[in-house]
Amino acid sequence: MRELKKFLWLALAGLFLFEAWLWDVLGAALASLVAVLPIKEARASFEGFVKNLSPWGSLPIFVLPILPLLPLKLAALFFIAHHQLVLGLSCFLAAKLVGFAAGAYLFDLCRPKLLQISGFEKLYTTLIRWRAIAHDMIEPYRAELRRRTEFLRVRLRALRGARGSSMVARLRARSKRWIAERNG
DSSP states (O other): OHHHHHHHHHHHHHHHHHHHHHHHHHHHHHHHHHHHSSOHHHHHHHHHHHHTSOHHHHHHHHHGGGGGGHHHHHHHHHHHHTTOHHHHHHHHHHHHHHHHHHHHHHHHHHHHHHTTSHHHHHHHHHHHHHHHHHHHHHHHHHHHHHHHHHHHHHHHHHHHHHHHHHHHHHHHHHHHHHHHHHHO
C-alpha cells in the first residue's frame, strides 16, 4: 500500500509539472506570436488597458477567456459520446492547448494586479510552493533517467549535426529568456 501511495504522489507530481511546463511553453509561444503579428497598436492599447485596471477589474480579463472554450469542450464530449474518439480527443486537446496558451499570456499581463488580491496571492504562493515540492519529488528520477540515457543523447547529437542542434538551442534559449523575464 505504501508503494502504491508513493507511486500515486509521484504520478500527481509529474502531471502537475507537465501542466506547469505546458503553461510556460505555450505562454512563451503565444507571446512570441503576438509580438510578431502586425497588431502593435492594438496590443499596446490592450496592455495599457490592463495596466490601468484595478486588481479586481483585471480578474475577469484573466478568467473570462475560458468561456469561449466551453463549446469546444462540449463538442469534444459530443464526439466521444458518438464514438468519434479521435475527433473528440482532438477537440479536447485543442481546447486545452488554446486555454493554456491564452491563460498563460493573460496571466502574464494581469499578474501584478492579480497578486494584489490577498486570496489570489495566497493561492499563487501555494501553487509555486507545490511546484517546488513536485520538482524535489521528481528530480531523483529525472537524474537517474538522464544518467541512463546519456549514451542516446551523445549518439543523437552526432546524428543531428550542427544545423539541427543550433536550431534547438536557439528555441530553448528563447524559451528560457521568456520564462526568466516572466518570473523575474
